[in-house]
Amino acid sequence: MNEIPPRRTLPRLDESLLKHLPPFSKLERREIRTILDQATSRRYEEGVAIFDEGAPADRFFMLLDGYVRVVRITPTGDQVTALHIPAGQLLGIAKAIGRDSYPATAMTATESIVLSWPARLWDTYVADYEGFSTETYNTVGNRLGEMNNRVVEMATQQVEQRVANALLRLINQTGRKVSDGIEIDFPITRQDLSELTATTLHTVSRLLSGWEKRGLVQSKRKRITVTNPHALVEISQA
DNA sequence: ACATTAATTATGT
DNA sequence: ACATAATTAATGT
DSSP, X not given: OOOOOOOOOOSOOOTHHHHTSGGGTTSOHHHHHHHHHTXXXXXXXXXXXXXXXXXXXXXXXXXXXXXXXXXXXXXTSOEEEEEEEETXXXXXXXXXXXXXXXXXXXXXXXXXXXXXXXXXXXXXHHHHSTTHHHHHHHHHHHHHXXXXXXXXXXXXXXXXXXXXXXXXXXXXXXXXXXXXXXXXXXXXXXXXXXXXXXXXXXXXXXXXXXXXHTTSEEEETTEEEESOHHHHHHHHHO
8 A cells, every 4th residue: 555656767868858848949959968967857647737826836847748728826725726727838937927936836737747957057047048038928828818808807707708718718728629528638627727716616517507508619527628619609700 | 698606426446 | 334525505704
């Protein structure tokens, strides 16, 4: 009854891992090599914290494989999912927004593989590597814009439209094509969806049940497949 | 138009 | 068998 924490280091990292990722795409091969040599790689089980809200931001991260949930802890102690990050994106980049502690908790939504670097390297990367800063600020901007959109949605749209929008975003960013539609590529509960849309899991459950009967979605426990995206778009614009 | 409460059922280890 | 997830109806604001 003893389990072995997967401490082991992964197979030797190859430059091609980072070659096509936005923050590194403009770099020379040998530059990527030195960046990789400074990185630590680690595999995380599903559902574990990569870093915690408020903790000193001593490292920054690149998600190589898997999905992570960005989660905020409310004063009452429960978690609220803020957004999901797919493989190929940086996270925990407190330095990029001028902070020295993490603004949120990052939990793995699936088993994940993550590279990380000591935070002190951030400034040197920004200074030394062409395109590094512009590309990262670009993704920071995107996330910020997405969050702003959600704030606007909360204020203006009805619940049905909000969860329709949330579903559409999820399949756009983290969707995987399957035989009968697009499936959200990680386990997601109605509770999660309700947190993303500021409603209750009951309302989400009812909406999904209704949509399922109309053939717009298919869902099993923790799995949601959108079978008719167009119809969802219409709902989101009603 | 939605949340809350509560009871019931399904599903995964 | 147990905990977690999902459904459903009834009631409340």
